[in-house]
Amino acid sequence: LAFDDIHPMAPVHVIIIPKKHVATLMDVDTDQKDIAGLLFTAAQKVAKIKNVADGGFRTVINCNADGGQIVFHLHMHLLGGRKLEDQLG
DSSP states (O other): OEEEOSSOSSSEEEEEOOSSOOSSGGGOOGGGTHHHHHHHHHHHHHHHHTTOTTTOEEEEOOOTGGGTOOSSSOOEEEEESSOOOSOOO
16 A cells, blocks of 8 residues: 655655554564565555656655654655655664
8 A cells, every 4th residue: 555645755755555564674574574575566666656766766664663663554655756865864
């Protein structure tokens, strides 16, 4: 599933989530290893739909409170639509 972030940090800011509930990246076990591949494949599709595939984009997965995770359902942020700053932390 993918939808626009309600508090975008870039002109394109899409949240990509797996249908199966997994709280954090650290909770993905060997039985769920396909989730990572599905997230990245979905990111490729979203980047093409949002017209940022050629210009470039960033993907981010926050993990746990110190990593900036607020919603505890594994999700990926896809950001683009402009030149993004180098600093992440």
